[in-house]
Amino acid sequence: MRSDSYTFKILRYDSTEHDREPYFTSYRVRVIPGLTILMVLLRIRDEIDGTLAFRSSCRSAVCGSCAMVINGKIDLACRTQAASFGTDTIILEPLPNLQIIKDLVVDMTPFWKMYEKIKPYLIRRNQNPEKEIPQTEEERKRIDQYVNCILCASCYGACPVPSKDPDYIGPAAFAKLERFVLDSRDERPKRSLEAVNDDKGVWGCDMVLRCIDACPKDVRPTDSIVGLRKQLLKYKSKKIFSMGKDED
Ligand code: SF4
Ligand code: FES
Structure with a gap:
């Protein structure tokens, strides 16, 4: 099975740090076929950076909690394959039109x-x-x-x-x-x-x-x-x- 390391550029922001603008942090993660964006986020949070915030629950496109902007297009992280973009850099941003609470978590x-x-x-x-x-x-x-x-x-x-x-x-x-x-x-x-x-x-x-x-x-x-x-x-x-x- 083919596997590669991809760069995930994730928008970071903490609404409690009033003096800091949003910024991007990059993470390298090994991507194998079938790995979803949500699985990548879970891996980053569990193995690389425990401060990363995002929402998820069902992992099967049912609860609606993991919507975000993935390489410029809004979609659910749990139904989007990381290897489906034909690029090894993937940018993740929170949903527009809602205030960011932290990183990919918005105020609904x-x-x-x-x-x-x-x-x-x-x-x-x-x-x-x-x-x-x-x-x-x-x-x-x-x-x-x-x-x-x-x-x-x-x-x-x-x-x-x-x-x-x-x-x-x-x-x-x-x-x-x-x-x-x-x-x-x-x-x-x-x-x-x-x-x-x-x-x-x-x-x-x-x-x-x-x-x-x-x-x-x-x-x-x-x-x-x-x-x-x-x-x-x-x-x-x-x-x-x-x-x-x-x-x-
Ligand atoms: S995009 Fe809008 S209409 Fe479609 S499932 Fe989500 S909330 Fe409902
Ligand atoms: S985790 Fe429930 S819709 Fe993605």
């Missing part, structure tokens, strides 16, 4: 704040249903891609809007909202979509589609933005034709 608070805003759970008129609410296969298919979201924030990091407007709700939250709007069991009132009916919401999207490129689970947040815009227009025109009377 703004991401979760936006996520909470859209009420990311099933809403029923009767809060205590006595039996389960079944779905047909067709109904389940409508939400398939959005259910796959693992909340890794890759799309949020790739989006150009949060850096201009930190109050922009962002692609992951829109994808989750659409997941519930399309869910046959959800009964949230249409008027609740007003929460995303402005430039901080779905009308703030620049439609550059970077969220789609960045998503490791093939979710297309832009589809959700288009879907929500359509829902809002439909709701608005219905409201106008019913002389301002809200049906919900």
Whole structure:
């Protein structure tokens, strides 16, 4: 089996050291086929530099905690093969649009704040249903891609809007909202979509589609933005034709 030593240039920063700018540290690590970027990071931390900080948990592209910029592209460290780049220098940086706490660990608070805003759970008129609410296969298919979201924030990091407007709700939250709007069991009132009916919401999207490129689970947040815009227009025109009377 072929093996080579690669250089991993990793952005280092400690938010508690106020007088020090971010800088890169290089590590040489032997790479064998099959070694993921996450395994490289674990090796560096365990064998070379115990001060290196990064997040991980499942190691199998499920928990969403290891998203970062790998050679200029956002991806999950645990699903990216170190030998897949055709270069023996690999640069690792934290997710953009979020403050660095330490090295590759970012403060996810703004991401979760936006996520909470859209009420990311099933809403029923009767809060205590006595039996389960079944779905047909067709109904389940409508939400398939959005259910796959693992909340890794890759799309949020790739989006150009949060850096201009930190109050922009962002692609992951829109994808989750659409997941519930399309869910046959959800009964949230249409008027609740007003929460995303402005430039901080779905009308703030620049439609550059970077969220789609960045998503490791093939979710297309832009589809959700288009879907929500359509829902809002439909709701608005219905409201106008019913002389301002809200049906919900
Ligand atoms: S939509 Fe994709 S990129 Fe965005 S949080 Fe969900 S899984 Fe991650
Ligand atoms: S460690 Fe869970 S997604 Fe990478």
